[in-house]
Amino acid sequence: MTSPLGTHDAIILGAGAAGMFCAAMAGQRGRRVLLLDHAEAPGKKILISGGGRCNFTNLGTAPDRYLSANPHFAKSALGRYTAQDFLALVERHGIAWHEKTLGQLFCDGSARQIVELLLGECAMGGVTIQLGASITDVDHADGHFRVTTSKGVAEAPALVIATGGPAIPKLGATGFAYDLARRFGLKVVEPRPALVPLTLGADQALFRDLSGVSTPVAARAGKASFREAALFTHRGLSGPAILQVSSYWKHGESIAIDFLPEQPRGWLREAKRSEPRLGLRALLNRQLPDRLATTLAERIALPSELGNCRDALLEQAEAQLAGWRFTPNGSEGFAKAEVTVGGISTADLSSQTMEARKVPGLYAIGEAVDVTGWLGGYNFQWAWASGWAAAQAI
Template sequence: MPADPSQFDAIILGAGGAGLMCASVAGQRGRRVLVIDHADAAGKKILISGGGRCNFTNIDVAPDRYLSANPHFAKSALSRYRAQDFIDLVDRHGIAWHEKTLGQLFCDGSARQIVAMLLDECDAGGVRLALGSPIRDVAHADGGFRVMHGDRVSTAPALVIATGGPSIPKLGATGFAYDLARRFGLKVVEPRPALVPLTLPDSEALFRSLSGVSAPVIARCGKASFAEAALFTHRGLSGPAILQVSSYWRHGQPISIDFAPGAEADWLIQAKRQRPRTTLRTALGATLPDRLATALADRLPAGELGAQSDTALKQAERLIADWRFMPNGSEGFAKAEVTVGGIATDGLSSQTMEARKVPGLYAIGEAVDVTGWLGGYNFQWAWASGWAAGQAI
């Protein structure tokens, strides 16, 4: 008898990176797989990533570059499906790529190539796609799952939550994964925006005039520290260094910025000895954009360096190396690239991504409380967690 068209071995909710990876792996293992998504096209978040070129992984992937209530949870999946494994897949599909700064890998061409590759892999596994098919209800009984989507009902003994987090709602992102997880008794770590620009209060209005100015800095929040560029915006702070520390930032915490990364000790005192008639503004302007140098100098001792005491110059050095900003918020999920928090890892197997108390239920990708640094780390978690679940279902 032909297979019942409504019955599958696994139903995957979400046609993003993690969901497509999971589906392709399971499908190629002979599983009958259905992927459901309310969006009319697969991989929408992939398509806009990396400026349209998809920063698809990072050669420096390591567990300590991920945030989670359990910092050890990601180790298993990341060690079993490595960055090189995904690179090998990309190479097999003839997709040209290049390395940018800090181990980031991008397509030479378009992010569409990555989506096409994943869809080809799904096709090779006979995966069925139900796109433009909103999920209306999910039920669990008799060891199986029943999903009402669009005008259809599909069933399977395995269900994979791969619907991501609420970041970038304009692409249709929601907190659906968390609502569904709670229905099945799974805990959710409070989700908050990550890799997101931070906003500054009116008291920092001087820096609003610097909108568009960027400079290499070291940005810190707590014990986290990132040496990359910071960008001033009309609302506050952005740029890679700020996006990185935003994942660690909580309301009420200061952000510290070193505007003179790599400067030698007593560099202002040395400048005073060599060029006593130089002003602090000129000294800063040697390494910083003019507008930023002016804004910082306006808040520091004026006049020629030769007229300043060594003590005053040491104090100026300390301020420049540890300039404190007190953000009053972030630009929220609308501008966040990913989400910190999500489905709690203590209810999942790190080997298979299966829920400990609900056999057959899995959660992968951004839906889970594992969040990577900027630079391809979150995609690698999507591939690795999707692969782990795809091997298990």
């Protein structure tokens, strides 16, 4: 016979970034909060993030760096709890940090420092944390939610869904948030893997011979373009630029890679005039890794010396290098995805409070919601901002 977990002001499902932060902020507002998770330890995804150093926010956070069926939804929460707000909390806890490229902030030490920060804030708020609690049922009647778990039953007038999406199932991620949302009549935008390596078919197998080669590129999918590194793998394409465009890529579409984004228009014609006896491979080898330069030159197949090439042929080669088309046959799926695109529909939630419009007292935050940030700390900032917004309303 399991013991009851008692009555609280709010029950928060999921001890990840959003759930712990929401619990802490609500607890510090005087609310009696129970934080539940089926895992035996909190913040598992935090611990592996940023190569173990947790890219905890981004100074460039703005609503246009998030994907959602409603691109305006994130504005309110992001505007009310900012990257500077979380950075101030990090500094209050004495955590040393550094900025990498593009506004990305990391711990100098370990991602565990962020988990300890969140647990410390929960302790300040008197939050009750119950781990290893598998949820078997959730009921709602008379303005109260009743959550039945393997550790007992809990009740509260507020229930917060913070169980994330199905990305990285080996850490215990599931689609539980969506099942629960649907049960309460909330719509779910079809989830798909995001920030994920893309795979190439046999027709582009030549590029698999480049496995391990990385180079700065500009990658495009639809209207989205990112200038970061791309990495060739034995299965296809990865690296920051590819992970970024993967969130925008849809099955059947191609992506375009500019292998020399720094080069001005007409640079091959200029090279022909200044060094007519130079070959394309030797020219590319000055700017790209050797194996990549060789492969691209072989594919383009210009005459051996630039001086023997017509200008029109050089323009064609230049265009090919600036927009090399790859048509992925898929991605490496949720197993390798950092986050999920899609989730609980923002049309059914208040952008001010994250509360379900049709179910008073029910909230959804973090990755469970159809708001997905770029690579580089944006998804953590959404976790903090959405968690904070819900905490103010509980």
